Amino acid sequence: MKNNAITAREVDFAKWYTDVVMAARLADYSSVKGCLVIEPNGYAIWEKIQNVLDNKFKETGHRNICMPLLIPENLMKKESELINGFSPEAAWVTMGGQKVLEERMCIRPTSETLFSDYYSKVVKSHRDLPMKYNQWCSVMRWEKETRPFLRSREFLWQEGHTIHETQAEAEQETLDMLHVYNDFFHNYLAIPSIIGKKTDKEKFAGADYTYTVEALMYNGICLQSGTSHYFGQRFSKAYGIKFLNRENNLECVYQTSWGVSTRMIGALIMVHSDDYGLVLPPKIAPKQVTIIPIGKDEEIINLAEDYAKQLNDNNISCYVDLTDKSPGFKFAESEVNGIPVRIEIGKRDLENNKITFARRDTREKMDKSKDIDVVAYVRTLLDTIQNDMYKRAVERRDALTFTAHNLEDMEKILNTQPGFIHGDWCGDEACELKIKEIRGCKSRCIMEDETLIDGKCVCCGKEAKKHVIWGIQY
Amino acid sequence: MKNNAITAREVDFAKWYTDVVMAARLADYSSVKGCLVIEPNGYAIWEKIQNVLDNKFKETGHRNICMPLLIPENLMKKESELINGFSPEAAWVTMGGQKVLEERMCIRPTSETLFSDYYSKVVKSHRDLPMKYNQWCSVMRWEKETRPFLRSREFLWQEGHTIHETQAEAEQETLDMLHVYNDFFHNYLAIPSIIGKKTDKEKFAGADYTYTVEALMYNGICLQSGTSHYFGQRFSKAYGIKFLNRENNLECVYQTSWGVSTRMIGALIMVHSDDYGLVLPPKIAPKQVTIIPIGKDEEIINLAEDYAKQLNDNNISCYVDLTDKSPGFKFAESEVNGIPVRIEIGKRDLENNKITFARRDTREKMDKSKDIDVVAYVRTLLDTIQNDMYKRAVERRDALTFTAHNLEDMEKILNTQPGFIHGDWCGDEACELKIKEIRGCKSRCIMEDETLIDGKCVCCGKEAKKHVIWGIQY
DSSP states (O other): OOOTTSOOTTTOHHHHHHHHHHHTTSEEEOSSTTOEEEOHHHHHHHHHHHHHHHHHHHHTTOEEOBOOSEEEHHHHHTSHHHHHHHGGGOEEEEEETTEEEEEEEEEOSOOHHHHHHHHHHHOOBGGGOOEEEEEEEEEEOOOSSOBTTTBOSEEEEEEEEEEESSHHHHHHHHHHHHHHHHHHHHHTSOOOOEEEEOOTTTSOTTOSEEEEEEEEOTTSOEEEEEEEEEEETHHHHHHTOEEEOTTSOEEEOEEEEEEEETHHHHHHHHHHOBTTBOOOOGGGOSOOEEEEEESOOHHHHHHHHHHHHHHHHTTOOEEEOOSSSOHHHHHHHHHHTTOSEEEEEEHHHHHTTEEEEEETTTOOEEEEETTSOHHHHHHHHHHHHHHHHHHHHHHHHHHTEEEOSSHHHHHHHHHHOOOEEEEEEOSOHHHHHHHHTTTTOEEEEEOTTSOOSSSBOTTTOSBOOEEEEEEOBO | OOOTTSOOTTTOHHHHHHHHHHHTTSEEEOSSTTOEEEOHHHHHHHHHHHHHHHHHHHHTTOEEOBOOSEEEHHHHHTSHHHHHHHGGGOEEEEEETTEEEEEEEEEOSOOHHHHHHHHHHHOOBGGGOOEEEEEEEEEEOOOSSOBTTTBOSEEEEEEEEEEESSHHHHHHHHHHHHHHHHHHHHHTSOOOOEEEEOOTTTSOTTOSEEEEEEEEOTTSOEEEEEEEEEEETHHHHHHTOEEEOTTSOEEEOEEEEEEEETHHHHHHHHHHOBTTBOOOOGGGOSSOEEEEESSOOHHHHHHHHHHHHHHHHTTOOEEEOOSSSOHHHHHHHHHHTTOSEEEEEOHHHHHTTEEEEEETTTOOEEEEETTSOHHHHHHHHHHHHHHHHHHHHHHHHHHTEEEOSSHHHHHHHHHHOOOEEEEEEOSOHHHHHHHHTTTTOEEEEEOTTSOOSSSBOTTTOSBOOEEEEEEOBO
8 A cells, every 4th residue: 555645666766765764754844045954763773874874973083073064254265265155045144132243153064163273273293194074964065955854054064174294194183084984875874885086177166175974865866965075284384283293393184074974864765665755774773672462451561562662672772652642544654664674463363373574675474473583583584684685786787787899889878877876987078078068077085096988088088097977866 | 289270279270270170181272262162171071061961851751852053133132122132242144155145143152043943843742842952062142241151152061941821831841951950060170069040130031930959168258150041931922832732722831941150161270170180070071080100011011901991991080191201290280180089100109019099189199909800999989089079069068158237247258258149139220239348249049949048038128039149249
């Protein structure tokens, strides 16, 4: 029984996406144009993501910090590429209380300026380095078109900002954090993301270079899902972040930043979910198991409570749905909300020593004896679901991964079924611009470790320098 | 050896306070006027606080949510007392990107308006109630004078907002959350706060009534440290938050909100700290134990690492200080940072089978055999420190708690040694205003459960209605 509140994915992908967000009550539009309310079901996913990543950041020597929300215009202007990149979409505070401010301030679109200003005050010597800080916060970019989780004026993210004594150490940090993200995508979100460098045209304003985590959605559209930037001494020169090096000379620090956002929730939906609602990988599901008693027999309720206790005691998050709704309604609700495993306990089945386990991902039902070792069974089932979801996502990604040798190939693919498109590139921005004319297709990332396909630029046919992945993006 | 970076508390309390904040590197001034950088040492305390309180909120049935940062002026205006209360100190966004906005928006000073707007859309029936949501975020109030953690333009807090079917349930929620806060102050922060209702003059703009958690600082100045508001139907009428009740009639919900902020970090400092720096109650200290090896003997390092492993494995947060600094410097640093327990391991002592434990709160040193059960000993020591800190705070509070029978008593106390001052009150705002003329003294809270002192208003001498606690506030 399909969920009537959800448009079929094959009929209208964009509408299906929004319908899933609303039906699972992940987020709602607010009265503030372009800004969302992230509702408890959505925020709980963000808390799971935060929890895992925050531990990874701390294990790798980072500490959390809290910078101001506002950036005075002059501070922003010190690094000109950054202000040029973000100024057109900044929100400006011009009044404090009843008074017009002498200098307007923008709500942070990103915090390189504030971190740089802070670091310039506190760092003195190579003994103070590295400084590896992170903050969880919201940022604001005055976007014209918005879509829940994918693009909104305000969104939640984390931004890591680090400074180092040497270029080599900073470059290693940029790469390390890229791998923290990529591992998280593969092992927790069950999304087989790919990683590589952005072209100069697509890199972050003010970065020497940008690494990106790119994910492919079910419909073949690409999503830039995380970035890690190497800044060299660009900001440290502009903001005067100097330290006494081991030779006792003043030197500018080497700097990085890296971030992922609530956009990842959008990726989760568009990679895994279906016409019945949300499908969540067990490792990121706030609730992993729901038990639905059919009827109110004491024996049924007791068994449900006993299972729930055993599961929760073993770090498997579980709840018993004791609300007054009908069993059918509860089944549908657990599906729409993406609870990975559902246990149904009914009177007649119980008389036959039988209970039912249902997988959300495949919607398969398994009858088991009520005397089953519920913890061991559910633990294995959750692992299976996690692995199967990943495998299916890999299969889908591979099925939507193509190779183009020339512009006709490119056009044909993009007009038939877009996806990740491998194509060599000469390195010329003019070719990027020309390819962009085909349905807005952009370079996703440079595959530095892969050899060239045929050594000819997919656009101009001249000698290629880079193996690039191309695609249409959100 | 007193810390030279810290002014003596008896000499200049205000300067002592700021010196402790800076010396312990809890926060730093930023280039954004009136806004702080909360540095990693300070933010780690906030994370401990968040962790404990967030669990309490969830245990009591609350879920986290994320509302927008901005409030359109018209939405704010729907409840007139709120706009009157906050408008003079709001920061206004008037430009988005390159364009002047049609309607200006303020950065949230508090989010009653946004929650009310959201609730008005999602609540339909009594079956949807209660809705008990909370958010952790920053808010902005354009204060003129600022002081780290006590008053700044931007600060971090949590704001709980709940809606209920009945007045009784909402009033119970207001009281329940007050007690969650008060228990947290007593049991975690080791601060013997008092609780009661605010007078009408001092209550929150838009509330029917406000409960407050009041704490007394070491110098006898009071700090409003948490509040819990009952709104009745004030917002639900203004914003149209209606539900079908059990009689199938449309009714407006009953509403509460409650919050605590990074101000609690200020309270921690001003209640417990000393001339050597920060003193933290063990239950809220991000790091509870530091081990300082004196010298680099393998035996010493091994023992230090072994102790650290045992402690961390038993949920006692511990680190070994292996930096190149001198032992004396490390001792002072662990004091200034408020690490509750320090373990010193030296070569000669070890030859005599001896190691040294130092308590941060009393600065007492205890020699013990190296074969001691370190986990059991440290666990007991941390409990003792937590309890002793609380006891000393109670003694200080009691020593600075006075009773006034008339205005001369009041003046004498306030001009000699301010503190919590018990005094009866007739209920007339004119008397509050007159008392305020004495060094800005205000009613802190009404002690509803306490009998009158002598039945006469401490100001006008007429018949008293309330037993009130008065004091000078931050």
